Amino acid sequence: MLEFINEPWPWYIAGPLIGLVIPILLIAGNKSFGISSSLRHACAACAPSKIPFFNYNWKKEIWNLVFVLGILFGAFMATTYMTNTEPMQIHPELITELKGYGITDFNALVPVEIFSWETIFSLKGFLMIIVGGFLVGFGARYAGGCTSGHAIMGMSNLQWPSLIATISFMIAGFIMANFILPLILSL
Amino acid sequence: MRYNYILEKEDQRKVDAVCVNESKLTHKWFHNFKYLLAGMLIGIVFVKAEMISWFRIQEMFRFQSFHMYGIIGSAVAVGVISVLLIKKFDIKTIYGESIVISPKKFNKGQIFGGLIFGFGWAITGACPGPLYALVGSGATVIILSVVSAIAGTWVYGYFRDRLPH
Numbered sequence: 563m564l565e566f567i568n569e570p571w572p573w574y575i576a577g578p579l580i581g582l583v584i585p586i587l588l589i590a591g592n593k594s595f596g597i598s599s600s601l602r603h604a605c606a607a608c609a610p611s612k613i614p615f616f617n618y619n620w621k622k623e624i625w626n627l628v629f630v631l632g633i634l635f636g637a638f639m640a641t642t643y644m645t646n647t648e649p650m651q652i653h654p655e656l657i658t659e660l661k662g663y664g665i666t667d668f669n670a671l672v673p674v675e676i677f678s679w680e681t682i683f684s685l686k687g688f689l690m691i692i693v694g695g696f697l698v699g700f701g702a703r704y705a706g707g708c709t710s711g712h713a714i715m716g717m718s719n720l721q722w723p724s725l726i727a728t729i730s731f732m733i734a735g736f737i738m739a740n741f742i743l744p745l746i747l748s749l
Numbered sequence: 750m751r752y753n754y755i756l757e758k759e760d761q762r763k764v765d766a767v768c769v770n771e772s773k774l775t776h777k778w779f780h781n782f783k784y785l786l787a788g789m790l791i792g793i794v795f796v797k798a799e800m801i802s803w804f805r806i807q808e809m810f811r812f813q814s815f816h817m818y819g820i821i822g823s824a825v826a827v828g829v830i831s832v833l834l835i836k837k838f839d840i841k842t843i844y845g846e847s848i849v850i851s852p853k854k855f856n857k858g859q860i861f862g863g864l865i866f867g868f869g870w871a872i873t874g875a876c877p878g879p880l881y882a883l884v885g886s887g888a889t890v891i892i893l894s895v896v897s898a899i900a901g902t903w904v905y906g907y908f909r910d911r912l913p914h
Binding site: 570571572573574575576577578579580581582583584585586587588589590591592593594597598600601602604605608609611613615616624625626628629630631632633634635636637638639640641644646650652653655656660668670671672673677678679682689690691692693694695696697698699700701702703704705706707708709710712713714715716717718719720721722723724726727728729730731732733734735736737738739740742743746 | 780781782783784785786787788789790791792793794795796797798799800801802803804806807808809810811813814815816817818819820821822823824825826827828829831832834835840841842843844846848849850851852853854855856858859860861862863864865866867868869870871872873874875876877878880881882883884885886887888889890891893894895896897898899900901902903904905906907909912
């Protein structure tokens, strides 16, 4: 049991656990699994600014904000009390590729040479931390959902628009990671 | 007339929403605690399965690892079976209400927005859930990405009527 707590979990444990959140939320209170909507509720709560899209009673969706707060808190708990003892195994080809861009620290969840408070004012840091986040928020709402709402919840309910959205996510991710990101990392 | 106005205003929440969670019941605030626990389960899995690692996402988009595909695939498999069972046996919520899942309507936003989202996903190595989890795991600078994602959502809302859908 202790080993289970301190070892990284394989996909066949993690995937089904995430899938189980779908019936849990439905049975707990008729809620559909979706994370990016919390960003919209944040807009509705803080800066609706007479934009019709944000003028609704966000308090009815407060469960969603509590849910994402839980994600943050759960991640904190796991990082603090369930630390993976072994260093993360990363594909050697990726390591070689990233070393070419000056990334040498593979111990954190994010490459600390890029994602840190010091790099935020560099062009590379700004593009990856700020512009990247902006694209995630803008794109998710434009698509009507993110990986959770479309790829997991939508596909679980066999919704073909969600399949189209998921394919779009993957195509763009493939293009970015293989053709555009190398240019950004070279900056 | 006034009723229509209220209806219209109320409907705004349902526009493009991932989920519409209309319940006739009202609950005390602490009923939200169960969603905190569900979120915590997700957060723990995100960290323990290294799903919030920027490197895992890069491996996924380079087809260097099966890990993320296995997770998404098995999550969907469990989800499909769960939704089928809920529909087949008409399983109710713990409050006795019928479970309703709103269907998704196709619009071009799923393609255009999906592509924009995919670009952001590969750059930050995180979709919205992992962004929150990264902050919780101690990568505090990602707070800026979350704020930026909220800004992106706001800008979308501002230009929504002028974008192709």
